[in-house]
Amino acid sequence: MPPKGPAHKFIAVDLFVMLAAVALAVVSWLGFPPNPPNVVLYKHTLLVIVLIRLFLHYTYGLYDFRANNNAVDVLYNTFCAVSLGSVIELCVLQFAYIYYANGLDERSLAVGQSPVQLSRIVVVLTWVYSLIGFSTWRLLYLRRRRRWAYDLTTVLIVGAGEFGETVRQEIEQYSRMGHRVVGFIDDEIDETQVTSSGQILGKLEDIRQIVQEHKVDEIIVTSNRASRGELLAILSQCEQTRARVRMLPELYETMIGRVEIGHVAGIPMIEIRRGDLPPWCRFWKRTMDVAVAAVGLILLSPIWIVIWFAIKIFDPNSPALYSQPRIGMDNREFVLYKFRTMVPDAEAQSGPVLALNNDPRITPIGRFLRRWNLDELPQLYNVLKGDMSLVGPRPERPSFVEEYTRENPTYEMRTQIRPGMTGLAQIHGLYNASPYNKLRYDLSYINNISFVLDLKILLLTMIVTLTGRRNGV
DSSP: OOOSSOHHHHHHHHHHHHHHHHHHHHHHHHOSSOOHHHHHHHHHHHHHHHHHHHHHHHHTTTTOOOTTOOHHHHHHHHHHHHHHHHHHHHHHHHHHHHHHHHHHHHHHHHTTOOOOOOOHHHHHHHHHHHHHHHHHHHHHHHHHHHHHTOSOEEEEEEOOSHHHHHHHHHHHHTGGGSEEEEEEEOSSSOTTOBOSSOBEEEOGGGHHHHHHHTTOOEEEEOOTTSOHHHHHHHHHHHHTSSSEEEEOOOHHHHHOTTSOEEEETTEEEEEEOOOOOOHHHHHHHHHHHHHHHHHHHHHTHHHHHHHHHHHHHHOTTSOSEEEEEEEOGGGOEEEEEEEOOBOTTTTTTTOSOOOOTTOTTBOHHHHHHHHTTGGGTTHHHHHHHTSOEEESOOOOOHHHHHHHHHHOGGGGGGGGSOOEEEOHHHHHSOTTOOHHHHHHHHHHHHHTOOHHHHHHHHHHHHHHHHHTOOOOO
16 A cells, blocks of 8 residues: 655655665775775666565555554564565675676776675675664654654544444544544434534445545444444445445454454454455466466467357357456446357346256357356456456346345445456356355455465366366356
């Protein structure tokens, strides 16, 4: 997450600290001015080293000064980023020394200088000075950021009762950590009422507008007396915003070892994850999508031709490709492509309905294509376009999404990420499984999404496809 403060200034400070750490390490060990052969490797690799370190700082969240990152978090993340950066720095210098030293030695000897040298002590000193420099300025920033009004976390509390007011008071007590409560949302209290802390901003149905107007960063759900159904409805409404969602755990939830509980201003909270991936994981997931889709479209083109002719033989007057509107990430509608497996105008009489096992509308060639999942191949084009991913919840039609969302508000959580050609529901679920059961698989994937899980699902999908066992739609 990028900082809300001046990001370019943060990066500029880091660049200054990096260069100062290298210069100080060189001067401390090699003296001033250092002999050219001792620093020539840095001259040829410094840009690469700096870019790698900046990327590591971003990956470890060192440009994310959210209020739940206290001094210990900053020190830990800084230590990890600087240490890994120093290891990579040593590898880069060693690579340059091995592969470029001969040419550099010839130039050094030609001007009467000694051969190029690689000093590992300089790398160690750079690590020490970098760790001190990066940690110091970030800790100073944490102490001053509220005064500078940078990276303040605006909080909206759901539930304006006595419990919600207690939470507000505790957050304000630790306001130096960067939190600021903008108000409450409560369906049972009139909007004109004012608590001791501030105004009731509206009801749950207004949460999107309130989050946008007040630029809310985090939503804290304190409605601990809500029933399970009511709590799901509340969380579903909150998840439709782009704010981070947290809820106060009950006592039994704090006893469960698998529940990850963090803190906001010292208050234990359960964060409702929306399946966000780290930047590097998002990059590799999209890279894998594009690479596999591009290669698949090329290598499988002969199969496309055979399927096209087979469909035309059975029904020469109908198109071989079938397009249909589906709902993708963030509720955006897109056109999904498949090989046609049903008779023309299959829904002319019935309207939109789900396909069933032994559906009489499916053509003979369509039954074969569905058994081996060959009808899904054109969706590689959707993946290449960015409408879909290789792995994710299967995209549904707009009418079904609207119907399922009315019955179960949590269904809309599926649109937090790109829909996929395959997913957990397709591997483990039955073809005619209920939307509720498929939703359980989809939300499980969203809450545990990772690059490794994607690889596992793709491998299992290939096994399912090659064995011919029919999985999900």
